[in-house]
Amino acid sequence: MDLELITARLRLDPLRESDADALYAYRSDPAVALYQGWKPSTRGEALDFIRAQQHSTPDRRDSWLQRAIRLADATLIGDLGLHIPAGADGSYAFGITIAPVYQGMGYAREALRALFDMVFGELRAHRLHASIDQRNAPCAALLRSLGMRQEAHFRESLKLRGEWVDDVIFAMLAREWAHARAER
Secondary structure (H helix, E strand, O other), rough: OOOOOOOEEEEEEOHHHHHHHHHHHHHHHHHHHOOOOOOOOOOOHHHHHHHOOOOOOOOOOOOOEEEEEOOOOOOOEEEEEEOOOOOOOOOEEEEEEHHHHHOOHHHHHHHHHHHHHHHHOOOOOOEEEEEEEOOHHHHHHHHHOOOOEEEEEEEEEEEEEEEEEEEEEEEEEEHOOOOHHHHO
């Protein structure tokens, strides 16, 4: 199985070498990088990341599967990562990044809904969670709007680019996603 999803406005598919410039541009933007664990320092580093992802599949355990978030015209507007657990415990993690020019338009919400449907449906996950920087209020609001709940707040538990930051964990169980979907 491959992680390729299509929504009303988006396509989530593998990153391509031709995405390197766009990926580098938004991932190295200071406003984006502030909340990210990975920031490419060069276009070449972004290209290396894309090349490394070309061999990732959802059946490769204990790895991150990164996918492009594209508009219908194939414009890269962001990326989404899914951590495939090492064991068969059914607990997955995810992360999402949207280029600043495309933020606030509902694209992250649309991409995550498709991801949640796939993870809780095809992959039969029991639990899905995300770790975010406590200062990223828009992301926290997005996750809450999808029905996720905050499970933990670890004070100054991560060091990103020389600064200690808080780590906030949001999670959802399969039955909670089924309930959230029924309420839509």
